[in-house]
Amino acid sequence: MGNCTIQGKLVYQYDVVNRRPRDHKLKASLKRKFHFVPEGMTTEENQIPLNSIYTELFITEGRGGEVCQEHEMRQIEKFTMTRVAQEKSIDCNCLFDPLPGQGHQIRRVITTGVAGIGKTVSVNKFTLDWADDWANKNLQFVFPLSFRELNLMSKQTFSLEQLLHVFFPEVKDLDILTNDKHNILFILDGLDESRPPLNLDSEILSDVTKPSKIDVLLVNLFKRKLVPWALVWVTSRPVASIQILLECFDLFTEVRGFNDAQKDEYFRRKIRNETVANRIITHVKSCRSLHIMCHIPVFCRMTANALNKNLSLTDMINAPNTLTEMYLRFLAFSVETMKKRLPKTIDSHVDFIRENLMSLGKLAFNELEKGNLVFYKRDLKANGIDVSQASLFSFYTQIFKEEPTVCGEKTFCFVHLSVHEFFAALYVFLSFHNDNKNVLLKKSSASRFPMRDKSEFILYREAVKKALQYENGHFDMFLRFLLGLSLETNKILLKHLMTSDRTKPKTRQEIIKYIKEKIRASPSPDRCLNLFHCLNELHDHSLMEEIQNFFSSGGLNRAELSPAQWAILSYVLLTSEEKLDVFELSKYTRSEKGLHGLLDVVKAARVANLNACKLTVNCCEKLSSVISSSQIQELDLSNNNLRDEGLILLCGGLMNSKLETLRLRSCNLTEKSCDALSSVVKSVSGLLKELDLTDNDFEDVGVKKLCVGLGSPHCKLEILNLSMCRVTEEGCTFLVSALNSCSLRQLDLSYNHPGDDGLKLLKTMERDPQCKLEKLCAEQCGESRVQPGLRKYTVQLTLDPNTAHRDLQLSEGNKKATRPPKRTSDQDRADFQTQVSCSQGLTGRCYWETEWRGMASMGVAYRRTSTKGEGGDIRTGQNDSFWGLNCTKGKYQVQHKGTSTPIEDQEPSHKVGVFLDWSAGTLSFYSVSCGDRSHIRTLNIAFTEPVYPEFHLAWKNSSVYLN
Known part of the structure; x- marks a missing residue:
C-alpha cells in the first residue's frame, strides 16, 4: 500500500498493484445511488439527474436547543417574515470547516429543518460531490445512512463493523474502523424518524466488533465512544426527541429552504x-x-x-x-398522470382512481392520527393498498414515493407532510359526501340523534375540536384543507370524485360563527391564529376588518383587549404584505398582557423595541423563550422594571440568541444581575456586540463580575455603556485589566466617579496601540455621581419671579408656587396664564422632583421670546416649545402642542420626578412614592437649545414645590 499526502494530510491510500484509491468501489456505488433523483416511484422514467435540477439551499448556523412546538407550516411562515440578509449562509460542502474566529475542529454537526425543506437532498448532494471528487477530498470514506432503513433492523444486533458491511459491502475487506488515520464521515439522515427514539443513557460501547442494538451503536457514535476520531453529520426535523442529543454536537445548522x-x-x-x-x-x-x-x-x-x-x-x-386551491390543481395534474398510466383493461378509470385515492386518503388519515410520516408494506396493506401490483401502483408517482432499503423492504411516504395532510382531509371529505360517514366521530360516541351526527356542520365542528386539542398544531393544516374543500368553487374541481353532495346552504355561516366563538374563547394565540387561517380558507375576513378598523381609529392603546383580539392583531401584523423589520410595542400597547398577545410578532422582527412598556419579571420567562428561538438582532428593554430576577430569567434565552445589540437602560438592576450578564457576554455562541447598561446601580462589585465576561476570548462586545452605574476608581481597575484582552472599542463611563487615578488608567489604555479601545467617554463625572439611581443627577432649581403670573405666590426661597383662592394683584407679568418658569437653563443630564397639589402641569420649555399678553401660544402645553405632564387626582396626561394624551393604568402620586437627558433627546417622568420611582412616560425630543423647567397651576389652591 502507499499513501498520497497533501500538505501533511493523508488524503488517499492506494493499492500499489491497481494504483487506484481503496475507496473507488464505494464511490462508484454511491454515484449510482445518488446520481439520479426519483420524482415519486423509483421507475426509470422518473429518474432525473440531481445536478441538473439541484438549486443551492439556504443553510444557516443555528442555535442548539430549538425545538418545533408548533406546526411546521407556522415555522415557515415566521421565517418568511424575518430578515436573513445578515445571517451567515453555509455551503453544505463546508459544514466541517472551522468557523471564522474559532480554531477548534468541528467533528459533530446536526442540521435541522422542517419536512421537505431539503435536508435529504443536501445529504445526497454532499455525498455525490464527494464521490465525483468535486469536494471534501480530504475525506477518505463517506457512509450515508438513513434512519428509515435502520428502523427495519432495530430488533437485530450488529457490531458497528458488521452494520457498515451490510450497507456498504464495498469496504468489507478494508480495515477502516480501527485505524485512526482514516478520515471518515458518518451521515445519519432523519433522526426524528428513529423508531424507537434514541436513549442517551444506553450502555457504553467502545469496541467496533462487539454486537449490540443499532440505537446503542448510534448513541455511542454520537458520544465519541465508538470511532471517536470520525466525523458525524445528523439531520432531523426540529422535534423534542433530538434535545437529549444536543450536547453531543459541535455545530448546529438549519436548512431554511429556498x-x-x-x-x-x-x-x-x-x-x-x-x-x-x-x-x-x-x-x-x-x-x-x-x-x-x-x-x-x-x-x-x-x-x-x-x-x-x-x-x-x-x-x-x-x-x-389559497393552499387548498393549489393542492386541488396538483391533484388534478396527478389524476391526469394516473389516467395515462392505467391499463386499458380497466373498465372505469374514474371509479378506479376514486377507489385508489380513497385508499391513499385512508392511509393518510389513520397514520396522521398515529403521528407516523413513514410507512411500511404492512401499513399500506392495512389500508387497502396492494404494493405487489407494481403496474397499478406506479400511478401514485406524483403523490407518493417509495425508497428501497438494503434489506429489500421498501419504505413509503407522501412527497411532503402537507400532501399527507391534504389527502387525510380529502378522505374525510369524500367519506362524508360519498358514503354519508363522519369518520371523525368514534364508534364509542354514539348519539341519541344519529341523523344529526351526519350533518355537515357536525363534521366541521368535530374537525375544529380535533385541531384545538393539539397545542403543537398537529391537525392545523388538515382542518384548513377540510374547510377549503367545502367551498363551492373548489368542489367543482372534485366533481369526478364526488358521487353525491350533502352540502347545506346554511353550513358555511354556521361553521364561520362556530369558529369565531372558538376564537373569542381560546386563551392560546397559536390556536387562534390557525382559526383565522381557516376563516381565510372560507373567504371570511370580518374579524380582520374589525381589528383593522379599531386600530386605524386610534383606540387600541386605550382599550382592554381580550386574548382573541390580541391574536387577531397578531394575525393582521404577521400577514401584512410588508416584511416585518422593526416592531415597536408602544405603538399598540404598554402592558405585559399586550406583549404576551404579540409575542409572535416580536419573534418575527429583526428589531424589537419594548422601551418603557411597563414590563416586569412576570413576562421575562416567556420573552426569554421567544428571544432564544427568533431572528431578533436588536432588543431594547430600557425603562422597564425588570429587576435582577427578571434579567436572570432573560439571560437564559440571551445565551442562545442572535442578538447583536441589547439595551437595558434604567431597568432597576444591581450587581446581582452581573454574573448572568457576564455569562451572556462570554457565551461561545453569542453574537452580542453592543450592550447599554446605563442608569443601573451595579457599582464596582458588579463591574468586577462583568469584567470576567469581558476578558473571555469568546467575548465579541465592541460597545459598552456603563453611564450612571456608580462606578469608582476601583471599578476602573477591573475594566483596565479586562481591556488588555477584550474586543471593546467604545466605553462610556460618563456620570460616574472614576477619580483622577481611575481616569488616568483608562486614558492610558485608550492611547495604547495594543489595546482595541478607540473611544472613552467620561464626561460629567464627580463624587455626587455615586448616589443611587437618578438622584446622582439632581440639580438645584429655583423659580424665576420675573416669569410668574400675577396670581401666583412664590415662597420657600422661590422653591414653591401657590395659586391662592382669590386673585391677589394686577401685576403685568405673563398675563392670562397662571404659570412660572425656573431660572436655570438646562442641558446634559438633570433630575429634579416636584410635589404638587390640585391640578398642575410640569415639564420643560425653551426660553420664551415674550411672557406678556394673552395669546394662547405662550400657554404651558399649548405650543410646540413645551413638553410636559398634566397631573390631577385621577390621572396623568402628556401635553404638547395643545394636545393631551391620557396615560392608562397609572395611579398618580403627589410627587413627580423628571429626568432630562438633553444630548440623548429624552425627557422622562416618574411617579415617586416612599422613595420608589415608577416610570410614567419617556418623550423623545430633538432639543436645539437649553430648556427651562416650567409649571402651570390650573386650579385655585393648586401648588408645586421643588424638593
Whole structure:
C-alpha cells in the first residue's frame, strides 16, 4: 500500500498493484445511488439527474436547543417574515470547516429543518460531490445512512463493523474502523424518524466488533465512544426527541429552504419555457400563502407540475390563490398522470382512481392520527393498498414515493407532510359526501340523534375540536384543507370524485360563527391564529376588518383587549404584505398582557423595541423563550422594571440568541444581575456586540463580575455603556485589566466617579496601540455621581419671579408656587396664564422632583421670546416649545402642542420626578412614592437649545414645590 499526502494530510491510500484509491468501489456505488433523483416511484422514467435540477439551499448556523412546538407550516411562515440578509449562509460542502474566529475542529454537526425543506437532498448532494471528487477530498470514506432503513433492523444486533458491511459491502475487506488515520464521515439522515427514539443513557460501547442494538451503536457514535476520531453529520426535523442529543454536537445548522432568488432559479431550471416560468414566478409572488410554501423545494416542484401546462394568460385570472386551491390543481395534474398510466383493461378509470385515492386518503388519515410520516408494506396493506401490483401502483408517482432499503423492504411516504395532510382531509371529505360517514366521530360516541351526527356542520365542528386539542398544531393544516374543500368553487374541481353532495346552504355561516366563538374563547394565540387561517380558507375576513378598523381609529392603546383580539392583531401584523423589520410595542400597547398577545410578532422582527412598556419579571420567562428561538438582532428593554430576577430569567434565552445589540437602560438592576450578564457576554455562541447598561446601580462589585465576561476570548462586545452605574476608581481597575484582552472599542463611563487615578488608567489604555479601545467617554463625572439611581443627577432649581403670573405666590426661597383662592394683584407679568418658569437653563443630564397639589402641569420649555399678553401660544402645553405632564387626582396626561394624551393604568402620586437627558433627546417622568420611582412616560425630543423647567397651576389652591 502507499499513501498520497497533501500538505501533511493523508488524503488517499492506494493499492500499489491497481494504483487506484481503496475507496473507488464505494464511490462508484454511491454515484449510482445518488446520481439520479426519483420524482415519486423509483421507475426509470422518473429518474432525473440531481445536478441538473439541484438549486443551492439556504443553510444557516443555528442555535442548539430549538425545538418545533408548533406546526411546521407556522415555522415557515415566521421565517418568511424575518430578515436573513445578515445571517451567515453555509455551503453544505463546508459544514466541517472551522468557523471564522474559532480554531477548534468541528467533528459533530446536526442540521435541522422542517419536512421537505431539503435536508435529504443536501445529504445526497454532499455525498455525490464527494464521490465525483468535486469536494471534501480530504475525506477518505463517506457512509450515508438513513434512519428509515435502520428502523427495519432495530430488533437485530450488529457490531458497528458488521452494520457498515451490510450497507456498504464495498469496504468489507478494508480495515477502516480501527485505524485512526482514516478520515471518515458518518451521515445519519432523519433522526426524528428513529423508531424507537434514541436513549442517551444506553450502555457504553467502545469496541467496533462487539454486537449490540443499532440505537446503542448510534448513541455511542454520537458520544465519541465508538470511532471517536470520525466525523458525524445528523439531520432531523426540529422535534423534542433530538434535545437529549444536543450536547453531543459541535455545530448546529438549519436548512431554511429556498430564498426568493433561489425560488426563481428553481422554476427556471425546472420549466424550460421561459414565458411560462415567468408567469408562475409572478403568480407565486403575488399570492402570499403560495410564496411562503415555495420556501419548501418539494412545494416548488408540485407548483411547477400543477401550473406548467395550463397557466396561459387566460388561466392567470383563475389561478389558485389559497393552499387548498393549489393542492386541488396538483391533484388534478396527478389524476391526469394516473389516467395515462392505467391499463386499458380497466373498465372505469374514474371509479378506479376514486377507489385508489380513497385508499391513499385512508392511509393518510389513520397514520396522521398515529403521528407516523413513514410507512411500511404492512401499513399500506392495512389500508387497502396492494404494493405487489407494481403496474397499478406506479400511478401514485406524483403523490407518493417509495425508497428501497438494503434489506429489500421498501419504505413509503407522501412527497411532503402537507400532501399527507391534504389527502387525510380529502378522505374525510369524500367519506362524508360519498358514503354519508363522519369518520371523525368514534364508534364509542354514539348519539341519541344519529341523523344529526351526519350533518355537515357536525363534521366541521368535530374537525375544529380535533385541531384545538393539539397545542403543537398537529391537525392545523388538515382542518384548513377540510374547510377549503367545502367551498363551492373548489368542489367543482372534485366533481369526478364526488358521487353525491350533502352540502347545506346554511353550513358555511354556521361553521364561520362556530369558529369565531372558538376564537373569542381560546386563551392560546397559536390556536387562534390557525382559526383565522381557516376563516381565510372560507373567504371570511370580518374579524380582520374589525381589528383593522379599531386600530386605524386610534383606540387600541386605550382599550382592554381580550386574548382573541390580541391574536387577531397578531394575525393582521404577521400577514401584512410588508416584511416585518422593526416592531415597536408602544405603538399598540404598554402592558405585559399586550406583549404576551404579540409575542409572535416580536419573534418575527429583526428589531424589537419594548422601551418603557411597563414590563416586569412576570413576562421575562416567556420573552426569554421567544428571544432564544427568533431572528431578533436588536432588543431594547430600557425603562422597564425588570429587576435582577427578571434579567436572570432573560439571560437564559440571551445565551442562545442572535442578538447583536441589547439595551437595558434604567431597568432597576444591581450587581446581582452581573454574573448572568457576564455569562451572556462570554457565551461561545453569542453574537452580542453592543450592550447599554446605563442608569443601573451595579457599582464596582458588579463591574468586577462583568469584567470576567469581558476578558473571555469568546467575548465579541465592541460597545459598552456603563453611564450612571456608580462606578469608582476601583471599578476602573477591573475594566483596565479586562481591556488588555477584550474586543471593546467604545466605553462610556460618563456620570460616574472614576477619580483622577481611575481616569488616568483608562486614558492610558485608550492611547495604547495594543489595546482595541478607540473611544472613552467620561464626561460629567464627580463624587455626587455615586448616589443611587437618578438622584446622582439632581440639580438645584429655583423659580424665576420675573416669569410668574400675577396670581401666583412664590415662597420657600422661590422653591414653591401657590395659586391662592382669590386673585391677589394686577401685576403685568405673563398675563392670562397662571404659570412660572425656573431660572436655570438646562442641558446634559438633570433630575429634579416636584410635589404638587390640585391640578398642575410640569415639564420643560425653551426660553420664551415674550411672557406678556394673552395669546394662547405662550400657554404651558399649548405650543410646540413645551413638553410636559398634566397631573390631577385621577390621572396623568402628556401635553404638547395643545394636545393631551391620557396615560392608562397609572395611579398618580403627589410627587413627580423628571429626568432630562438633553444630548440623548429624552425627557422622562416618574411617579415617586416612599422613595420608589415608577416610570410614567419617556418623550423623545430633538432639543436645539437649553430648556427651562416650567409649571402651570390650573386650579385655585393648586401648588408645586421643588424638593
